[in-house]
Amino acid sequence: MRTCDLDWTYVAPAGDFDHEGTRAGRYRIAEHGDPASRITxxxxxIALLDEIEAPRHLRAAVSVREA
Known part of the structure; x- marks a missing residue:
């Protein structure tokens, strides 16, 4: 098995986008996606920029949903 020295994070949006929604300025990180959840x-x-500026989920796959 080959190891990888890269730090990575896989960020997936919630089950669907709230196309008409406005910015709430908050979100929730979950380990598993919920198809019924939404996010603007x-x-x-904001969640992507927060993770770039202050990584908290290295080598993990997370889902971002509404708070």
Whole structure:
């Protein structure tokens, strides 16, 4: 088995986007996606930037959903 020295994070959006929603400024990270959950584009962008600026989920796959 080959090991990898790269740090990575796989971030998936919630089950669907809230196309009409407005930015709430908050979100929740979950280990598993929930197909019934939703998130706005703006809140997903905030979650991605937060993870880039202060990584908290290295070498993990997480889902971002509404708070």
């Amino acid at each position: 584009y703006e809140d997903l962008a």
